[in-house]
Amino acid sequence: EFDTLPLEKQTDSTGATIILSVDLAGEPLYFRILKINVGRIPLYLLDADIPENSPKMRSVTSRLYGGDNEMRIRQEILLGVGGSRALNALGIDPSVFHLNEGHAAFTLLERVRYFVEEKHLSFDEASFMVKSQSILTVHTPVPAGNDVFDTALMEKYFRREVERIGGRFHKFLELGRRRPDDATEGFWMPVLGLRLSSRANGVSRLHGRVARDMWSLVWPHLDRLDVPIGYVTNGVHIPSYVSRDLLKIYDRYLGPGWTEDPDNEKVWQRALTIPDTELWRTRERCRTRLVYFARRRLIKQLKGRNASAHEIDSAENVLNPEALTICFARRFATYKRATLLFRDPDRLAAILTKTGRPVQLIFAGKAHPADDAGKQLIRTIIQMIKEEPFRGRIVFIEDYDINIARYMVQGADVWLNNPRRPLEACGTSGMKAAANGALSLSILDGWWDEGYLGDNGWAIGSGEEYDNPEYQDQIESRDLYDLLEQSVAPLFYERGIDDIPRDWISMMKRSITSICPEFNSHRMVSDYIEGSYVPCATNSEVLRKNDFGLLKEMVAWKKQIARDWPNLKILDVTVDDRTHAIKGRQLDVSVTIDTAGHNPDELKVEIFHGPINTYEEFKVRNVTVLENFKRAQTNGSFVFSGKIPLMYSGLYGYTVRITPYMPYLPVSESYELILRG
Numbered sequence: 001e002f003d004t005l006p007l008e009k010q011t012d013s014t015g016a017t018i019i020l021s022v023d024l025a026g027e028p029l030y031f032r033i034l035k036i037n038v039g040r041i042p043l044y045l046l047d048a049d050i051p052e053n054s055p056k057m058r059s060v061t062s063r064l065y066g067g068d069n070e071m072r073i074r075q076e077i078l079l080g081v082g083g084s085r086a087l088n089a090l091g092i093d094p095s096v097f098h099l100n101e102g103h104a105a106f107t108l109l110e111r112v113r114y115f116v117e118e119k120h121l122s123f124d125e126a127s128f129m130v131k132s133q134s135i136l137t138v139h140t141p142v143p144a145g146n147d148v149f150d151t152a153l154m155e156k157y158f159r160r161e162v163e164r165i166g167g168r169f170h171k172f173l174e175l176g177r178r179r180p181d182d183a184t185e186g187f188w189m190p191v192l193g194l195r196l197s198s199r200a201n202g203v204s205r206l207h208g209r210v211a212r213d214m215w216s217l218v219w220p221h222l223d224r225l226d227v228p229i230g231y232v233t234n235g236v237h238i239p240s241y242v243s244r245d246l247l248k249i250y251d252r253y254l255g256p257g258w259t260e261d262p263d264n265e266k267v268w269q270r271a272l273t274i275p276d277t278e279l280w281r282t283r284e285r286c287r288t289r290l291v292y293f294a295r296r297r298l299i300k301q302l303k304g305r306n307a308s309a310h311e312i313d314s315a316e317n318v319l320n321p322e323a324l325t326i327c328f329a330r331r332f333a334t335y336k337r338a339t340l341l342f343r344d345p346d347r348l349a350a351i352l353t354k355t356g357r358p359v360q361l362i363f364a365g366k367a368h369p370a371d372d373a374g375k376q377l378i379r380t381i382i383q384m385i386k387e388e389p390f391r392g393r394i395v396f397i398e399d400y401d402i403n404i405a406r407y408m409v410q411g412a413d414v415w416l417n418n419p420r421r422p423l424e425a426c427g428t429s430g431m432k433a434a435a436n437g438a439l440s441l442s443i444l445d446g447w448w449d450e451g452y453l454g455d456n457g458w459a460i461g462s463g464e465e466y467d468n469p470e471y472q473d474q475i476e477s478r479d480l481y482d483l484l485e486q487s488v489a490p491l492f493y494e495r496g497i498d499d500i501p502r503d504w505i506s507m508m509k510r511s512i513t514s515i516c517p518e519f520n521s522h523r524m525v526s527d528y529i530e531g532s533y534v535p536c537a538t539n540s541e542v543l544r545k546n547d548f549g550l551l552k553e554m555v556a557w558k559k560q561i562a563r564d565w566p567n568l569k570i571l572d573v574t575v576d577d578r579t580h581a582i583k584g585r586q587l588d589v590s591v592t593i594d595t596a597g598h599n600p601d602e603l604k605v606e607i608f609h610g611p612i613n614t615y616e617e618f619k620v621r622n623v624t625v626l627e628n629f630k631r632a633q634t635n636g637s638f639v640f641s642g643k644i645p646l647m648y649s650g651l652y653g654y655t656v657r658i659t660p661y662m663p664y665l666p667v668s669e670s671y672e673l674i675l676r677g
């Protein structure tokens, strides 16, 4: 119902609606552009539901997930190719393209086409340019969650277009394969994204590691540690999720400017000055509000189902506004294990009904329409909570959305998250809850793997990964019950004469002061700006200058050094006293290299070093760049030298790695050539 939303149709200078098109295997798909302002940020939406299109084409933007892979490729062509054209038509010339997951990676192909056709660059120059100004954030740690298109589909939609702009189709297919020469592989959208961007990141520290493992095939000649995928941990916009009551307290005790400076630890340290009574009163008010909200929603759910008057009446009394309230709300993907807590119903019952220490649970969440296993989890929970003693102590709120999420993160005492590590890329609801003073009780997965400090919430397990999911569920559910029984509930109900749980409150404060300054959107955006946007924008600006002068030079240089690379040789490596390293000393290292006619400053010479085990593998690996060089006695060769600091005693090992170097070289290009010694 676009007419009821604050959407603006985008028009040209004459006031006519801008209608653009993309080619879908010979048939045009027309679309218009709608703009919505999200705060200060314009968001452009592409809409194919317009009379210019046939009914088949109009359906391309009718639903997000649904339809087959062919529908999916059409949607992604519209998103990527159409999205890039939309920006062009609106006169927006971005200096950096940031792709959220592989879905949008066709953007990069359209950008290559743009530089070839409209800026008259060669295919290689255009690709280099696109890499320089693009970054990719990967999300899904599950291979099946990534888009892969088979070769026939790619052929149908791309062959003509690729050949038209001077690319070779079989070369083009290699851009989407993890192993370029494996013709049986399909076309992976994230791989296209990785190959045509200069930086990539996962969305938490742990997920960065998972993503490096997952995509290591794309860089077969690199150690996994060196796969150029970093991480930027997600963060939440705190003022959007904190209750009105707590916002007022933050204004008073953190100072009125705190929302402008949310990544400042000192600002959050002031939360320690909030009087316990005041913080606790707010906590109780928010919990009560959540309980009343849950009752209203249950009544609505029951009425919608024509439940009996008796059932509706009893919904008025579910939950206890004073009981320890644990919330679990998220998508019902199976890896999130929504039913883990129900594994031993007797133990759960004992925890919930313990005299003097009542515990209650609120669940909310939706399954993906095609995820039958996820739907089954919801059914299981609904079934279990109909019976005593769960009835009235556990509720399930349907139709999870951001409104429900707000009530829950604001009202929860404990935020529960028990995914199967390491499948939760980041998770953000726990951050929203923490900003409201809830304590996290979670598997060390996603953000909690770096957020948990030992005293600011609870960790289920200690970061183990298992091969046997059944066994894992058994161990981790036991740990969860133990924590609830022995730590969480006792701490919550340990009250002084004023009925205030002082130790619980001090843990709340510890959670707020340690989590809020780190896991907020301000810090996240700063990380992207400093680590990616500014370097990419600078590179692309420099490369564009003088009619792409430096770009053309760099591409020519890259080709030359690739031709010369087989002639590059490591002639000698000298390290003083390798085996009996003494901690604290420095070792002099020099490497003599025949540079195959290249200047030494065109090479980056690195020493990987560190203590090794008996298999000569690094136990800890350090990297030192050899910055100094001078001409060697042998003609055409150079001695690179430097010092490596010894940080450990014992058996020490080292290896040499040489890669081509130029300023403005995208990371993905610099690892195409490597010489080791």
Ligand SMILES: *Cc1c(COP(=O)(O)O)cnc(C)c1O
Binding pocket: 329, 330, 331, 400, 401, 402, 403, 405, 406, 426, 427, 428, 429, 430, 432
């Ligand atoms: C925050 C939020 C999510 C994401 O929660 P995760 O912890 O990342 O699973 C999902 N849905 C809604 C409505 C949210 O507010």
